[in-house]
Amino acid sequence: MSNCYTCGVLAGRHSAPGGTIYEDACWEVGHISDPVLLPGYLIIKLRRHCEHLADLTPEEAATLGPVVQRTCLALARILNPAKIYVCSFGEGVQHIHFHVIPSMAGMPAGSYAVFLWLWLRRSLHRIGIKKWVHDPAVAENIAAQLRHELC
Numbered sequence: 001m002s003n004c005y006t007c008g009v010l011a012g013r014h015s016a017p018g019g020t021i022y023e024d025a026c027w028e029v030g031h032i033s034d035p036v037l038l039p040g041y042l043i044i045k046l047r048r049h050c051e052h053l054a055d056l057t058p059e060e061a062a063t064l065g066p067v068v069q070r071t072c073l074a075l076a077r078i079l080n081p082a083k084i085y086v087c088s089f090g091e092g093v094q095h096i097h098f099h100v101i102p103s104m105a106g107m108p109a110g111s112y113a114v115f116l117w118l119w120l121r122r123s124l125h126r127i128g129i130k131k132w133v134h135d136p137a138v139a140e141n142i143a144a145q146l147r148h149e150l151c
């Protein structure tokens with residue numbers, strides 16, 4: 001779909017630090033882009049445009065669990081977070097995708113606190129205060145480690 005942000009990422013019109021970390025026939029994993037709020041904050045994207053989990057093909061549904069589990073295992077080995085949050089909303093970007101968010105030291109705990117924390121970081125970035133946005137080089141380094149772990 002031409003106006004879909006995630007389709008744009010998959011087509012290479014938008015990029016994330018470290019590029020594609022993992023891909024198979026159905027799914028692609030990479031950092032969240034624009035901006036990098038947290039190194040290791042990943043997005044698992046369906047490789048075709050689809051907006052409802054109920055419309056996944058049998059192959060897509062069967063491979064979703066393994067890609068989520070392997071992504072979380074790789075994050076756990078590389079970053080050793082206290083927890084890893086996995087969620088999907090499909091509100092701003094309707095293309096099926098999952099946010100994979102490592103809960104790192106210094107982050108608040110719990111869904112509301114984490115999303116408020118991330119929203120604050122994104123908002124400060126958008127109004128020009130970038131000190132809370134991480135260096136893309138850090139995310140690229142983590143992406144390289146994750147790519148090696150997921151091979």
Ligand SMILES: [Zn+2]
Binds near residue numbers: 001008050
């Ligand atoms: Zn799309």
